[in-house]
Amino acid sequence: MPFIRATISDPQLDDATQQDLAKGLTDLAVTVLKKPLERTSVHLNLVPADRYYVGGEPVGGATGAQVEVTITLGTNSAEEKARFIAQTYELLQETVGLLPSVSGVALYEMHPESYGYNGITQLEHRRQQ
Template sequence: MPFIRVTVSDPDLAPARRNALAQGLTDLAVSALGKSAARTTVLVNPVPAEHYYVAGHPVREATGAHVEVSITAGTNNADEKARFIAGAYALLRETLGTLPPITGVALHELHPESYGYNGITQFDHYRRAPRPAEAVG
């Protein structure tokens, strides 16, 4: 159940670009991390360009962007996470054009007892999931 937040230094980000980021990050969560598209949420957060700084200086010649993803700890290996980070950066570059020299993608791994949806922790979702033998019958 990933929650993906992408902050972009463009308050007038065109709807087509917002949609491309949301769909691209959802597709990447499915393909790189093996997550369910139906349980993936993306928040595109456009901010004023003058609020985005790198090395203490405003970014002027590029569109600043940062991606943060909350996932359940232990559900992905290092290769899957690396594929997501590389793919997210490529998507940002393709969708937004020139990026500043530092463009981050962060995967936050949250303990299943401390993370959940619809009022239920991930731990309880996993405990309640039918076991393979139960699912057949």
């Protein structure tokens, strides 16, 4: 049940690009991280460029981007996570364009007893399978 939040410094990002980005992030979660499509959520957080800073300065001519993904601890290998990070960065370049050199992708791994959906922890979902 991954939750993907992408913060992009472009509040004018057109609907088609937003859809491409959300679909691309979903596809990577499903194909690279082997997450279920029906439980993959994407939230795009579009912020004004003058509110996205690198080194204390506004990003200026580039689009600032940060992707944060919450997944269950122990469900992916180091290789899968590295591929996801690399391919997500490529997707950002393809969809939103020029990125500052510190645009990042972070995978947060939550313990299954501390993370869940539909009011049930991941640990309990595993027990019910």
